[in-house]
Amino acid sequence: MKIAAIGGGVIGGGWIARFILNGHDVSIFDPHPEAQRIVGEVMANASRAYDKLFQAPLPEPGRLIWTSSIAEAVAGMDYIQESVSERLDLKHRIIAEIEAAAPKDAIIGSSTSGFKPSELRQGAKHPDRILVTHPFNPVYLLPVVEVVGGGKAADRASALLSQVGMKPVTIAREIDAHIGDRLLEAVWREALWLVKDGIASTQEIDDVIRYGFGLRWAQMGLFETYRIAGGEAGMRHFLAQFGPALKWPWTKLMDVPDLDDALIDQIASQSDAQSGAYSIRELERIRDDNLVGIFHALKANDWGAGQPLREAENRFYKRKVAAPSTYPLMLHQARVGASWVDYNGHMTEFRYLQVFGDATDAFLIHMGLDESWIAKGFSAYTVETHIRHLAEVKAGEKLRVETRLLGHDAKRFRLHHHILRDNGDEVATGEHMLVFVDTAKGRSTSMPHQFQHRLEEIARKETGPLPDHAGAGIRTLCTQGAE
Template identity: 55%
Template sequence: MMERVALIGGGVIGGGWAARLLLNGVSVCLYDPAPKASQHMHDVLQNAERAYAKLGIAIVPATFSVATSVAEAVADAKWIIESAPENIKTKRKIYAEIEDTAPETAVIASSTSGLRPSDLQADMQRPERLLVAHPFNPVYLLPLVEVVNGARTAPAVIDRAMAFYSALGMYPLRVKKEIDAFIADRLLEAVWREGLWLVHDDVATTQDIDDAIRYGFGLRWAQMGLFETYRLAGGEAGMRHFLQQFGPSLRWPWTKLMDVPPLDEVLIEKIVAQSDAQSGEYSIRDLERRRDDNLIAILQALKANQWGAGKTLAAWEKQRRQKLDDNSTEPLLTLSRRVPAHWADMNGHMNESRYLECFSDATEALMRHIGADDDYIASGYSYFTAETHLCHLQETVIDECIVVHTQVLGAADKKLHLFHQLKDENGNTLATGEHFLIHVNLQTRRACPPLPSVRAAADLLAQAHAALPNPPDIGRAIKSI
């Protein structure tokens, strides 16, 4: 992962990039001439931290700074993300400023939603380092980023980009052929044009159109997309049957996709009035948080089913846990997060169930560290918790940054003995959890020794941690191995 990324432009997309980078432990230097850029960044980051807490994604601290010029922002950056307005002259001017100051090896990634990278490269001294990486709002939650090369983009730069965005928990979609507006926006443009006509012709209001999407095919699209949805519509005979059955209707004069209604004041006023009636009771920040909450619920459901964007989320979580692994001679850092508001009890403290949730997540992180991960479980083996003892020492309050450090007290034969310490950002111990686990064959549902690789990793940690002092109060409810 990059040590520092320069951001040129901190609007909706630039702010989203900053949040995703910062919460993945990547330091960011922003340049944006807008007077309220820093305040906007603060608002976006607050929303992103709230969303990550709900997702359970560990936040890795990083530094954020604001530059007073393009030159200052890019001076020692290895990766530069340009999110300036969609004006090709403006973007080319920015690239000239970047090339005057940035290291020659720095990659320049444009967030443009439709301009071809070959056109953006036209006046560059080193065009081989520019590509398009088009994200989707909110950038800190939605995993898709369209990666597009220009005529003179170096293949190695594209390879670097695919690895870079994957490391941020994103799904980099390689656009195979350079084209205006790429893939996703061309599809959105088709729906948008038809929506404008439906409003223009008084067939539907803005809310009618949004309801048709969110209560109907939008839910299917969220997890199957377009073609897989229609494959199902073909029944047992699949896509061929669907095309034979519905293909002729494509010649019917239903759509106005090749034409756009005049966006005159009458239509603009109609759309604005209907949109105000639909959503005007909410502030933009309220809508953003409602959007994020709904996206989180969908992403978590897809993750549980290992499908679509949920697979990307699961891989990202696994990657974050691996990054939290500490020096094996010390207790492992197995969890890092902020306490969300919905974890509060009636006293405003973190409720009892969430302590166990934190320690459960920490146990899973430890299991992944020793190789008892998803692939291991798929092979038919895992650890089951047999006993747990929690001790609450201090109050844990909402919005507090917390971490869990895990010590392996013993690993013998089928047994695994763990001790978790939940701490605040100042190192104060808030709670402890002692856990006794048994290794199980998932087919027979009986205890059995772990496979050699997992046993060796568990033994290694137990030996390394044997030199550590015994935690206080161990063995109250669980006998030492």
């Protein structure tokens, strides 16, 4: 998929980072004199967040391709993400330039938070391919994107965005500000009045949200949260109990305080007192770290935003697996992230095991034991492991793993992994015994013929002597002197 980005500000830079870190090249146009610096800083924070977020080996990052014009950026592209300022006349001009140079079937997605597709399409040559694709900041972490416009273009856009870890929400009918911003606007209006009337400061309002209902919304949203509030009787009871409160004069949602200089100064000074000790980039990193922690919890429970994260991670695992013609097999590579090192600055012990485990997963896919077989109730479980730690590894180093099949029978196979630096220096070895399992029955079973045949094909490549340490800490099952 060939992707272009027009605009590299807060939102555009986030889009660029998400595409790049998911392995796509991005052709970029932004006339701002500081555009490359701004996008570079966003990329640095995004890379730092992804290093913390994913356990899977990340794909090789795509290339940032800076261009000197919109025409150069969009030529030959399949998908174009427009993220220019929120002015309809500007968006019309930019879209017209895109249409003049882009292929006729290229999708144009606009990051607009307020304009409707019908407004964006005014005067367009191919209006049906112009969509609203409205994300939320930070785009490289938050998965939701509102896709408005319908038709085949929306289906194609949703498929692409799903492949880069997004959660497309297709909105059937267009409406000003779509869904997310209308909800945010309601909270924002009420918050302005609370500050204006001297009831709460900016920090007190933020504390109520982040220590309270914001935590619930982060993983269940609004309606599911209120369903639980209804107790065992559920949503019907909640509506009956709290519905009459909607008629009480609690809110001022139909009125907005005048954002005069006095109120602007009041809000700005309170915000400075609340957050002024941190730079914007520091706040972004704090935000990202908190989001990563929430994502990990949700992924562990296979819930909410953790589901697209798990799907993306599974794609990353599969993407690293190739079909090498040489032996030993080179199926897995890894980069030592900052979170992988301990207080000595060296890769922690459990990360060695993770690299070996990821290499084993790559071998399982190489032998054909992919997610379709796992869905049928088959897998291979590691029952014994022997690791030798041979060298210290620091953050930023690139590692590759060479894998050998030392032996197999109808139910078991034995792997040897060798972690090497790029220059060939040894880092560690791991020897692993795996048993083929029927997960529904919870016991070992004979492998289907196709897996046994595949292991035989691989075993025929093992012609050299075994490593001298092989078998020292693991039961013998090898092509030479098997039990």
